[in-house]
Every structure is written in C-alpha cells, then in structure tokens.
Amino acid sequence: MDYGYIRVSSTDQNEDRQLVALRRKGIPDKRLYIDKQSGKDFERPKYKRLARRLRQGDLLYILSIDRLGRNYKEIQEQWRILTQEKGVDICVLDMPLLDTRQGKDLMGTFIADLVLQILSFAAQSERENIKKRQAEGIAAAKARGVKFGRPPLPLPDNFYEVHKAWREKKIALRQAAKACGMPVGTFYTKAVKFEKSTIL
Template identity: 85%
Template sequence: MEYGYIRVSSTDQNENRQLVVLRGKGIPDRRLYIDKQSGKDFDRPKYKRLVRRLRPGDVLYVLSIDRLGRNYKEIQEQWRLLTKEKGVEICVLDMPLLDTRQGKDLLGTFIADLVLQILSFVAQSERESIKKRQAEGIAAAKARGVRFGRPPRPLPDNFYEIHTAWRNKKIVLRQAAEACGMPEGTFYAKAIKFEKKEQSTAINL
C-alpha cells in the first residue's frame, strides 16, 4: 500500500502544494495524513495514526524531509523505526537519493544515510533560524509598542457605580465582583488599575 504524509507548521498555512504532488502519485485521500503543527518533534496525532497503519512493504511518500520533521535526532530515529523496525519503504520526492527502494547495496545505503544526515541537519537549522527571526520580530514589534494577545474586554456598564460602592465600603469584594459578572481577582485587579489611572489623571490636572 502507498501512503502520503503532509505537514504544515500551523493551521493558517496551506497544504495544497503537497496535496497536489502526492495525489499525482496516485495516492487516494483516505491514505493521506495531514498534520498542522510544528516539526519540532513527532508528537503529532495524524503521524502517529499513520505509523500504526503502516505494514512491512508499504511505501510512504513525503514531499521533502522537512515535512517529515525538523529535529535532527528525531528524524534519524523515525527513519530507523520506519525502515528497520517496521520494514516500510520511504520516498522523499524532492530528493531521489532518499528513496529506500533504490540503491540497496552498500554504497547506495551509505550515500542515502549521508544525505539523510545532511538534510536532517539543514531542516533543524532552518527551524532554529525561523525561531530566531520570529523572536527578533516580536522584540522589535514590542519596542514599537505593538501589543500581542487578546485585546482586553471592556468594563461592564455598571463597573464605575459598583467600584464606587465597593471603595466606599458599602459592599464587599464578593458582591462587587458578582454584580459585574467577573471573578473577585479580576474585579480587584481592574479596580486597582482604574484607581491608578484616576490618580494619574488628577496629578496631570
């Protein structure tokens, strides 16, 4: 049986290019496995399901070695698991030397192993480079004042009235939080922030 494995790094990336190539090899969709997550390790649900499905003599197609993964050591381990322990053939489509159906003599095996090590190293180096660029981009954005994460939820319409009652000790914290529909810790944090803002405004005036 022939199978295909596809990986993109996140849910907003497009797997169509890999799909087109693997479908072009005649692999039906029911034997195509797609993960949308990082290649830092092999803890991926569809990949695990694929490995359980594979049997000796099956052929696994991937477009490139970095679609299999981006961790040098783990790529080597998974390659050994699939080819040695499970008896599966692997074909990396953009690198003909990484086709375990070919060159099974000593020299062919040596060359394939060497190419695998080099490409695995490159895949991990690219991942580390991507992470570094992302970190630098985030740091630069923060320096420009860009905020990340979810925008803060607006305060409920009755917050100011409830806050005044709480500050004047007409109600306790639990009652104030319930009236605003938020946990006590959230109400308290927002109340402190609001009071600091009020103080800052008063000083500036």
C-alpha cells in the same frame, strides 16, 4: 503497498503541491495521510495512524524531508523505526539520494544516512530561525507600540460607584465583583489599576 504522507504547518497553508506530486506516483487518496499542524514533533493524528498501518515491504512517499518533520533527533528516530524496525522503504521525492530502495549496500546506506542527517539538521535549523524571526518581529512591533491580544473590555458603568463603596468597606470584595459582573480577581486587578491611575 504505496502510501503518501503530507504535512502543512497550519490550516492556512495549501497542500495541493504535495498532493499533485504524490498522486503522480499513483497513490490513491485513501492511502494519502494529511496533517495540518507544526512539524516540531510527531504527535500528529494522521501520521500516527499511517505508522500503525505501514507493514514490511510497504513504500512511503513524502515530497521533502521537512514535510516529515522539523525536529532533528525525531526525524532520525522515526526514519530508523520505519526503515529498520518496520522494514518500510521511504522515498523523498525532491532528494533522490533519500530513497531506501536504492543502494542497499553498505556504501548506499552510509550515503543515505549522511544526507538524512544533513537535511534533518537543516530542517530543525530553519524551524529555529523561524521562531527567532517571529520573536524579533514581535519585539520590534511591541517597541513600536503595537498591542497584542484582545483589547481590554471597558469598565462597567457602575464600577466607580461600586469601587468607592468597597473602598469605604460598605460592601465586601465578593459583593463588589458580583455587582460589576466580574470575577473577584478581575475586579481587584481593575481596582488596583484604577487607584494607581488616579494617584498618578
């Protein structure tokens, strides 16, 4: 029986290109499995369901090796489990050498294994390069003064009055935090920042 596996990195990416390629192989939608998440590991619900369903003699289509995953060791491990332990054939559509139905002799297996190693290494390298570029982009943005995360909430109108009463030990920290509608830790952090700013 033929199956197809599709992965896109997030809900913002479109899986249409992969769907078209796999449907051309005559795979019905009920045997197409789609995950919308990172390829850093194989903790993906649809992939796990597919792996449980695959049986010896089945054929799994994927469009490209990086759709299977981006972790060098895990791609090779999953390939081994599917092809050797489960007896499943795999066809990578954009890389004809990665079709386990072809060249099942020693030389064919050697070539397929070699290509798999190179491509899975390339997939992981690209993932690491993406992370590096993201980190560099964030660092550059921070250097330009770009702020990340939610903007801080404004202090409540009664904060200064409550802070003064707390500093003069007229009320306890917990009472002060409650009066301002804040957790104790948040009130204390805001109070320290406020005091530093007034000293400066």
